[in-house]
Amino acid sequence: PEGIDTWWNEFDKLEVDGKLDLLYNTFGREEEEEFREDLFDAVDEVVNILATKSRVEEGIKLLETLKEQRPAQYMADYMYYDNYLLHYYAPQGEKERMNEIIKHFEGDPEKGVDYIAVALDIFRLYGMAEETSELSRMAYKKLKNSEEIMSWGIDELNQRAIFCAIREYITSLNYGEEEAERAFLKDLKGLDFWEEEPATLDDKRLQNTVKTLRGEIKRDWKREDFLISNANCEDNVYLFVIEFIRYLHIEKSLEWVTGDLFFELIMKYFGEIKERRRGFYFSYSKECLDEYLGSYFGFFSLNDAKGMAGLKAHEFFSSFMHQKGIIRDKELRKIERVIEELNVPSRELYERNTWKYRFLEAWM
Structure with missing residues (x-):
């Protein structure tokens, strides 16, 4: 459409500060549906330029403004935008932000599966055990029967979730006691650890892993x-x-x-x-x-x-x-x-x- 072409012509001529101002002005206006989809490329371009100029905070502010002023548009491409926020907020230990990102994935994990894998890497790199556990378990349970996801992708989610279950058991205050073992057994069953019965903690590889x-x-x-x-x-x-x-x-x-x-x-x-x-x-x-x-x-x-x-x-x-x-x-x-x-x-x-x-x- 002509309006979009005119907007892009103006955008392309501007330096980064001008592009930033134009985007903020655009967020505050109502635009036709086609332009909402087009705007993603412009936002992504500006955030990347700002990041390369050591102005990442301004890029994050732009994304936060988009999320606040145009929530539907933000959520249409949430996994791309969230990926920037994830890298920015994780080193600051912003648990509330991490939980918000997990909730976004929960709505449609199939759509965001590639970015779920990235989020699990980031959580682990920053030692975020609770977030790793929550996201890997949720994603595995929701996606394990999906016909859209490659089997190796499901296996990786399963391995992450199983390690979290093992970690929670070996660090529990009542490790080795009957109550903890029952909870661990139930946890692993829920994650399909055993392909066939009987399901028992006497599994040799499992015991070697736990005791090591x-x-x-x-x-x-x-x-x-x-x-x-x-x-x-x-x-x-x-x-x-x-x-x-x-x-x-x-x-x-x-x-x-x-x-x-x-x-x-x-x-x-x-x-x-x-x-x-x-x-x-x-x-x-x-x-x-x-x-x-x-x-x-x-x-x-x-x-x-x-x-x-x-x-x-x-x-x-x-x-x-x-x-x-x-x-x-x-x-x-x-x-x-x-x-x-x-x-x-x-x-x-x-x-x-x-x-x-x-x-x-x-x-x-």
Whole structure:
């Protein structure tokens, strides 16, 4: 329509401050339906420009004004707008804002499923255990029978929710008592932990996970335990990286859910190294690590925050392996050099988007 074309012609000619003023003036006017849809691109453009100019607060104010003055329009594209608010308010510990975002997802989780995954990453990066638990449980239960969502996406939601259930059990004041065990069993049943009956907490993998996280099982690991030719290599890898979660909690003071994110980052890297039939499972190479990090960054990627945590996860993991005697001094130094080289572009990205990656400050 002619009115929209005229508006865009004016918008395109303006510098960012002029664009901002035009948007505020436009919010206060009634516009035809077609223009409401068109306005999304303009708002998104201005918020991005402001963020690159270290004026992110002004971008957030713009979104808050849109939400207040045009709530229906905001909710039509809520997951895109909320994604900015999520990155901005999470490091400030704004629980009320986080709960509002969760409620938005609850209305139509199928529509927002990709952004639910992002929100779960952000919650875990900032150690927000309650929010991680609430969102993962809600999303899994509402989406588990959806025909629109890929099965791996449902599985990931399920894994997040199950870890939250385990975390709540191992940190409960009455851990190990009959009442706590009954509640834990009921919780896991509700999350479809067992594919077939009988459902029992005696499940070997579950017991190993719980007791490893609690520090009740201590293993004397050897390098040979992680040779690909070892018949138990897969189980050993899983339990070792579970032990890493406890190390992060006890020695690095990271929340359990942050440890779960690091577990995911570590398992993804080693699990995706191609064509390995022999050798040491926890092998690093600059080429593989660079390719792995690159998978989190792309023009349309929503996983950049998770990618920014990747190198720190591997830095901590290599230290953990060294502490356990799994790798030698020389190997540790080699891994550290690779990480330091790959850190250069990451630092540049951090400096351009500090507001999005505040979680890194707590780990420096």
